[in-house]
Amino acid sequence: MVDKSIPDIVIGRLPIYLRSLTRMMEQGRQVTSSQELGERLGISAAQIRKDLSQFGEFGKQGTGYNIEFLTRKIQEILQVDRVWEVAVVGAGDVGHAVANYGGFQHRGFRITRIFDNDPSKIGTTFNNIKVMDIERMSEEIRKAGIQVAMLTVPAGVAQEVVDILVEAGIKAILNYAPVNLSVPAGVRVQYIDPAVHLQNMTYYLD
């Protein structure tokens, strides 16, 4: 019950559980078990139970977990029982794809700002959001109190943009640029690099 330093690796699995639970709920399911969830996810039932037990007792012996209740609890733990405003930096193909993606709202995020430095893009509209000049980024982010950003700029300028984001108060960055970023303590970064993910698998090919 008490939150005494939950391992990162446990936190990292919660969004996976959440995604699967949401899917079950869409299918009209009411109840599941650690065993069923484990089979769907390729994770042992014991591990799922132990992960969840870090935060409370959400199940019922003999029955399992009420899907709606557990979903709600995990959303609370992850703080996605609210909607975080997200700033996207970079209005290229990737920025375009994420801005157009409709699946964020239900999962705790809403893209409300898009920035770029290309005059031919500034002023155009992505999914009802006007692309703004990156010069105004710091001010806008600070004014709106935005803490979450997605970085979809070229690798060469990623670090300098990150420095501005951090300065403006961003605390969580989803980085699509294929470079490692340097950020101060208290700022989190997650990396999405398709080539890295692919290279993870080629080792195992014949």
Add this chain to the structure above:
Amino acid sequence: MVDKSIPDIVIGRLPIYLRSLTRMMEQGRQVTSSQELGERLGISAAQIRKDLSQFGEFGKQGTGYNIEFLTRKIQEILQVDRVWEVAVVGAGDVGHAVANYGGFQHRGFRITRIFDNDPSKIGTTFNNIKVMDIERMSEEIRKAGIQVAMLTVPAGVAQEVVDILVEAGIKAILNYAPVNLSVPAGVRVQYIDPAVHLQNMTYYLD
């Protein structure tokens, strides 16, 4: 030296090392050390040395690692010292973004096929590649011996598409659909779900 079951977690770090080394090489650097690399990546120097020592002795005491040599070695280990043909399934925004991305070629991959089931997309061209009817997918993949695929279709049809891909001989799947996939042993899956990555970080926000 001998490849006696290297832990997955070690393999997972190699692409990160590779990316950083490539960057150093672009900057004209010749030599680096486990310490420098570790500082750049936020990983302990000891861990980097131990990871690399699983595959051989690539460094020189007192000097460090020759960047070009180490790069080559890691490329060999990961089997990205060749170019893998990649099939993209789903010609939506994400499929469009990855097909247009020019950064794959130098990292071991080349997208050579794009499939979709939407008649209005079939026949159009993405980055010089014609979008093909998904009906022909199985045959095309098998004929070309393609082992790597990127899945950028809606969540609802992801599993059924995966079943076809597996049947056609695909062994590595980079999945952008926000669902867990079920695949037989011998087939690897990596997941990219921006919402999951973001939810990983919101736990730590105030």
Add this chain to the structure above:
DNA sequence: TTGTTTTTGTGCAATCAAACACAAGCGCGG
């Protein structure tokens, strides 16, 4: 040559994560 500095590769210890196994609780059928 000799001493100093640097950095690797690795045995060992410590920490962290996963799996096991079971008592206890719940639901249900008879």
Add this chain to the structure above:
DNA sequence: CCGCGCTTGTGTTTGATTGCACAAAAACAA
């Protein structure tokens, strides 16, 4: 009401991963 089957939560064990610390090798300067 009783007994059976199912499933949770968790103490304990097992296993994996990381960090520590140092001998040995290389480079370099004097």
